[in-house]
Amino acid sequence: MVTTADSRNRDPQVFENLRLELRRGCLVLAVLAASGTEHYGYTLRKALANRGLPVDEGTLYPLLRRLETQGLLASEWREEDKRQKRFYRLSPAGRLIADQLTAEWTRLNASLTAILEDACHDAD
């Protein structure tokens, strides 16, 4: 039988794992949406962080490469500040997918808001 103390000790890790899962699901849409403006990796990460979505250093670049492999992003190497940087921007296919995902996100957000409101009313 799980004691209250065990529940308390386990909760932070459980919450952290679920929080990461929730964020992971949003990250692709956030990156696609932010890539509507041309960025290189470092500035893209800063842009997302400034909007309240900090991204792990080891997470963003593999994601960018995956999205590029899927044809959703296009990239090119250019020199800036005397250093070679890889700039990413949304491809036409990526723009279409971003729009579709945005619509899906809006639907999900509305559903979840309604569910949470119901839950609040039930709690009251």
Add this chain to the structure above:
Amino acid sequence: MTLIDRYLNAVRGFLPPSEADDIIRELEDDIRSHAADLEEELGRPLTAADEEALLARFGNPVRLAARYRPQRHLIGSAMFPFYAMVLKVSLGVALLVHVVIAGVTLAAGGAAGAALAPLFIFPFTIAVTVFGWVTIVFALLDLNLDQLAGVSAWKDGTLPRPFAETVQSRVSLLCEIAATTVALLWWLAIPHAPFLILGPTAHSLQPGPVWTEVYPAIAFLMIATLAGLWAVLLHPSWNRYRPAAGALGNLAGLVIAFVLLQAYPLVTLIDPAATSPAMADAARMLNGGARVGLGVFAAFSAWELGVRLLRLGQRRVALPRP
């Protein structure tokens, strides 16, 4: 070479070679941009400790490089529970066989060292072999899991036709195939490695003359069983023939058991003149134990045959008339 250069070299070592240059260029730019921002913030060049803290945010080079590779597995989550079960059972049976052989050898007065040594090296010999074969078989099954388990058919909404007999799940069939394959491979390996069945007594004992006839018959029976399992997996409707096939298998097993029970001895001494009395006693005990085991096997096969024939007879009676 700075700490950052060493870190990038470490990551490069684990990247796909065709993409390594590209990935490292990008990573290096990111790390150095970070470092430049940090220097500006601190108002001084970074120390080794600063660089270490910066790189710690990127994480272990192996883990970082792994994120650039597609996720792969040898045995997936669908198959893994069955793989784990077959592995445990196979290892348990293999260990039990060796414990029994060691016990018989000790009871016959054999040297404790010779009897127990195989048990001590079991994790490094037989266990590794069993682990390897079970893993290879399940890895091959997992490669074709979608086709074998009918996952695509399920997604397309086409389900197998129902039929009168209880349907054995496909995954359960796969486990039976895996276990039978491992058993067949073990049986086929015995002539080349007699210790697989005789254990530490293999240097003094050999199979009796009757095995020249019975060995191929048992191999054929196992191959036929395996072929039958594959046939049912690929054509689920053929499952209706399994009780009849099982009854034939029981009959064949009874015949083999009868032939073996009539033959004596089942194991003989390789060189009677050079064998110790203890080993001769061990041979007698093995022969005696094998006859008892065969008797139990024959009784069980006869009972199972009777049950199968009874059910087949009842099914003929229960079939609706046209």
